[in-house]
Amino acid sequence: MSILTQYLHVIGIFQGLILAALLILGAKTSIASRILGTLCLLLALNFLGPFIYLEREINIFSPLIAFHAFLPASFGALLYLYCRHAIIDRPFALKDLWHLLPLVVCYLLNIEFYLSSAEVKLDVILHGTENLKSLNIGDAIISIQAFAYLGVSMFMVRRIQNKAKQTLSNFNPEMFSWLWKLLILALVIWSLKEMMGTEQYPFLFYSTGDVLIIVLIYSIAMAQWRNPVLFQIAQFNTRTIAQEALASTHIILSEEVAIIESKIEASIKTSSIADDATSATNSGALDPSIRSSLLKVVRQNMQEQQTYLDDQLTLTRLAEIVGISTHHLSEVLNQHEGKNFYQFVNEYRINYICEKMKHDNEIKILDLAMSAGFSSRSTFNAVFKQFVKLTPSQYRKQLAI
Helix, strand or coil, rough: CCHHHHHHHHHHHHHHHHHHHHHHHHHCHHHHHHHHHHHHHHHHHHHHHHHCCCCCCCCCCCCCCCCCCCHHHHHHHHHHHHHHHHHHCCCCCCHHHHHHHHHHHHHHCCHHHCCCHHHHHHHHHHHHHCCCCHHHHHHHHHHHHHHHHHHHHHHHHHHHHHHHHHCCHHHHHHHHHHHHHHHHHHHHHHHHHHHCCCCCHHHHHHHHHHHHHHHHHHHHHHHHHCCCCCCHHHHHHHCCHHHHHHHHCCCCHHHHHHHHHHHHHHHHHHHCCCHHHHHHCCCCCHHHHHHHHHHHHHHHHHHHHHHHHCCCCEHHHHHHHHHCCCCHHHHHHHHHHHCCCCHHHHHHHHHHHHHHHHCCCCCHHHHHHHHHHCCCCCHHHHHHHHHHCHHHHHHHHHCCC
């Protein structure tokens, strides 16, 4: 192990142990924090392992040789569980432990190796594992589980991101940017580790991978420790969309909506005998004129009742308020407006805030954001910049000029 590698490992050990203690034992802890803390602890132990046989001699710690070898078999599962619990705060169930099966399998396959003498283990570590198929199988399991869980994690984050955009008006879009950076850089790290097996520049790949691990995982861990709910979608925690529909009590069933719904029923009854050309033109279950009428009702409600100021507004909640189905509301926004629910509602909020800022230069920006339906500063800043292409402070300065 080169001097540079030793320094990297020492940094990784100390940072990992400190962050593990903060995340697992700290006052502000969540399930996601504890999972990430466990990952930091295992990373630190993984960096510590090679120091046992650094001098290539038997010592008091030699019975622990290679104890760290298969710890990476848990990294993929822990990263997946962290992403899942970071977005949606849910209890950790015993069934979640089955994700650690690759780790258990790796150690069970090599139980004979671990029960052998320290001299035998040191000889294997120093002279290669070509004659021990179980060790090679374990290495293969590490690689397979890493890329498999990365794929599952990416699919999960994408699915929840799309669901949030379609049904929630109040979440920070940048939280998903953080998670995507985490997953993509994890993919880069594992790819670099796989390239270590190549004959050219193995040290370069190894060192680069270690640096990325230290910078990436530990920076995310520090952010998670400072704010345990950094990546959570609060509205997913309190009640499900189905429960929210049942809990909603302020339903407005106007005569206009009732007439439109009757038209929808008639449209659905006749759609089965419509020809293919008509279906292709309409591009949806509803007739364009019906979609236009429904959109008029929705916009009227948003303008007159200022429903967008509700910080708990969701697609289902708005559909209940205006008296149409969630499916029809989603189709109206997507097909007629070309927007998802998130974009539709937050456009009203940002316009409301901009108008207020034009007429009152003294009002605090955060107070204005809270009154407009945003539940946090980070969410508001991200959405404002997404729509206006400026930060709130920059926009206010521009108004002053």
